[in-house]
Amino acid sequence: MFKKLSAEFIGTFVLVFGGCGSAIFAAGFPGVGIGFAGVALAFGLTVLTMAFAVGHISGGHFNPAVTLGLFAGGRIPAREVVPYIISQVLGGVVAACVLYLIARGHAGFDATASGFASNGYGSHSPGGYSLSAALISEGVLTAIFLIIIHGATDKRAPAGFAPIAIGLALTLIHLISIPITNTSVNPARSTAVALFQGTWALQQLWVFWLMPLVGGVLGGLFYRFALASKCQAES
Numbered sequence: 001m002f003k004k005l006s007a008e009f010i011g012t013f014v015l016v017f018g019g020c021g022s023a024i025f026a027a028g029f030p031g032v033g034i035g036f037a038g039v040a041l042a043f044g045l046t047v048l049t050m051a052f053a054v055g056h057i058s059g060g061h062f063n064p065a066v067t068l069g070l071f072a073g074g075r076i077p078a079r080e081v082v083p084y085i086i087s088q089v090l091g092g093v094v095a096a097c098v099l100y101l102i103a104r105g106h107a108g109f110d111a112t113a114s115g116f117a118s119n120g121y122g123s124h125s126p127g128g129y130s131l132s133a134a135l136i137s138e139g140v141l142t143a144i145f146l147i148i149i150h151g152a153t154d155k156r157a158p159a160g161f162a163p164i165a166i167g168l169a170l171t172l173i174h175l176i177s178i179p180i181t182n183t184s185v186n187p188a189r190s191t192a193v194a195l196f197q198g199t200w201a202l203q204q205l206w207v208f209w210l211m212p213l214v215g216g217v218l219g220g221l222f223y224r225f226a227l228a229s230k231c232q233a234e235s
Contacts, residue, residue: 048167069216092192146219
């Protein structure tokens with residue numbers, strides 16, 4: 001179990017450090033910024049690479065919504081859910097701490113004013129999208145993500161390709177929803193940076209726990225009872 005939790009910690013650390021780091025440092029860099037597409041790719045690449053690196057140890061969740069969704073889908077035992085989520089949140093927070101220490105090296109940096117790659121809705125949505133838009137997008141996209149994860153890791157799927165499908169799926173999800181909420185679908189990622197933004201991000205954080213968890217469970221249940229083989233559905 002220690003190895004599994006360590007894998008979840010380092011996997012989530014890299015996801016937040018790579019994905020949020022790209023948003024903080026590279027997205028708007030004058031003249032050569034990577035923009036939304038670059039940030040989307042950065043999030044997808046972190047999951048793809050870390051799933052190959054440590055997925056064989058822990059399953060490569062790196063996300064409380066994925067852990068809860070896999071539990072709902074009958075893929076992991078109940079005893080692993082809470083320890084996994086704690087490790088994921090801790091990994092994300094440590095990554096955000098490192099990002100903060102680096103960002104402070106730039107004159108005039110202000111995590112509160114910059115947003116620090118936090119998720120938000122209303123006036124804190126990159127595109128000015130409402131609370132209802134945030135609720136729908138986060139729930140639906142997390143459910144889709146869990147269906148893809150279940151399908152890519154199904155015993156009937158081609159072996160060895162799951163990290164690629166999952167990483168590309170997360171890239172697609174970000175391409176769709178960065179303008180809406182700055183894309184969460186991951187409560188650990190949202191919590192980590194919200195702690196350093198410190199104001200509105202913490203006030204709106206409930207959305208980015210509630211809807212990814214709800215979406216994750218719905219996606220897991222849908223795959224388990226509508227798409228899984230009979231032996232998997234009964235496990």
